[in-house]
Amino acid sequence: MTAPDRDSPPEETGGEAADWGALSALPGNPLMWILILSELAVFGAFLIGFTGARIADPGGFADSQALLSRVDGGLNTLVLITSGWMAALAGRASHDGRQRACRGWLLAALALGAVFLAVKAVEYSGKAALGIGLETNTFFTLYYLITGFHALHVVLGMVILGIGIWRPARDTVETGTAFWHMVDLIWVLVYPVIYLVR
Amino acid sequence: MPSPDFTPPPPRRLFIAWLLLAGLTVTSLLAGLDGLSPASTASLTPAAVASVLLATALKAREILRVYxxxxxxxxxxxxxxxxxxxxxxxxxxxxxxxxxxxx
Incomplete structure (x- = not known):
């Protein structure tokens, strides 16, 4: 018979919940939602700016886009959404007080985040080998800016997931996984705009 | 006014969301290739672009609502x-x- 997974009760921050007004109607930490809204606005502006630049030079953007691996980008999307699923399972396990399972799912999500970054590193090094850099043309300036900024969010998200593994208090896990889902959501928007639409 | 119930979705619903997201990712990749070579520079047909963007919208909706x-x-x-x-x-x-x- 296996030991129950409920190794300790879920930790709460305790005390009276602060009144965040309308933000109280959102699940998790309201500050995380402010960040999510801000990041969506920033990446939204990036993507619309990218589209605006493409209007000026659709042929040049299509030629540059053909140098990216659309299939690898799709596979990396699958990696990140699978990581998001693991993070969501961690959130559910944390809610149910199953901290060991929560830690395991967080670790799996974090590992898949590392796979995503590894694929991105291979992609960047492939471009560098072709002599393609930040200043090659407008497409690649925006490509490196947008995907590089997103990759930094992946790194930060992995750190936050790591904190959740170390100290799996319910609030920490809820906030950390919300950040991870935001990173996932942004990539879901970035991938088709940069890799597919032409 | 009662406070909302923020219980996360059950594992089965999370799995269905993942399945949908994976399926939509494959759909958008196939639509983005549009039967062309993976390194094609040819423009996508309007239907292919619409499929890619619709799949993206549905994926974003699923992440927001479920995850x-x-x-x-x-x-x-x-x-x-x-x-x-x-x-x-x-x-x-x-x-x-x-x-x-x-x-």
């Missing part, structure tokens, strides 16, 4: 977050329409 658990929030917040995604996708679709018109 970020917005289904437990108010219609106002669901609408606000959905509007963000719609504006981004509409901007990309509008840009594509301009390119098709001008070039």
């Amino acid at each position: 970020l658990n917005l289904r437990a929030s108010t219609p106002g917040w669901r609408g606000t977050l959905t509007a963000f995604v719609v504006v981004i996708i509409a901007g990309v679709a509008g840009g594509q329409a301009i390119i098709l018109t001008l070039h």
Whole structure:
């Protein structure tokens, strides 16, 4: 018979919940939602700016886009959404007080985040080998800016997931996984705009 | 007014969301290739672009509603977050329409 997974009760921050007004109607930490809204606005502006630049030079953007691996980008999307699923399972396990399972799912999500970054590193090094850099043309300036900024969010998200593994208090896990889902959501928007639409 | 129930979705619903997201990712990749070579520079047909963007919108909706658990929030917040995604996708679709018109 296996030991129950409920190794300790879920930790709460305790005390009276602060009144965040309308933000109280959102699940998790309201500050995380402010960040999510801000990041969506920033990446939204990036993507619309990218589209605006493409209007000026659709042929040049299509030629540059053909140098990216659309299939690898799709596979990396699958990696990140699978990581998001693991993070969501961690959130559910944390809610149910199953901290060991929560830690395991967080670790799996974090590992898949590392796979995503590894694929991105291979992609960047492939471009560098072709002599393609930040200043090659407008497409690649925006490509490196947008995907590089997103990759930094992946790194930060992995750190936050790591904190959740170390100290799996319910609030920490809820906030950390919300950040991870935001990173996932942004990539879901970035991938088709940069890799597919032409 | 009672406070909302923010219980995360059950594992089965999370799995269904993942299945949908994976299926939509494959759909958008196939639509983005549009039967062409993976390194093609040829423009996508309007139907292929529409398929890619529709799949993207559905994926964003699923992440917001299930993984970020917005289904437990108010219609106002669901609408606000959905509007963000719609504006981004509409901007990309509008840009594509301009390119098709001008070039």
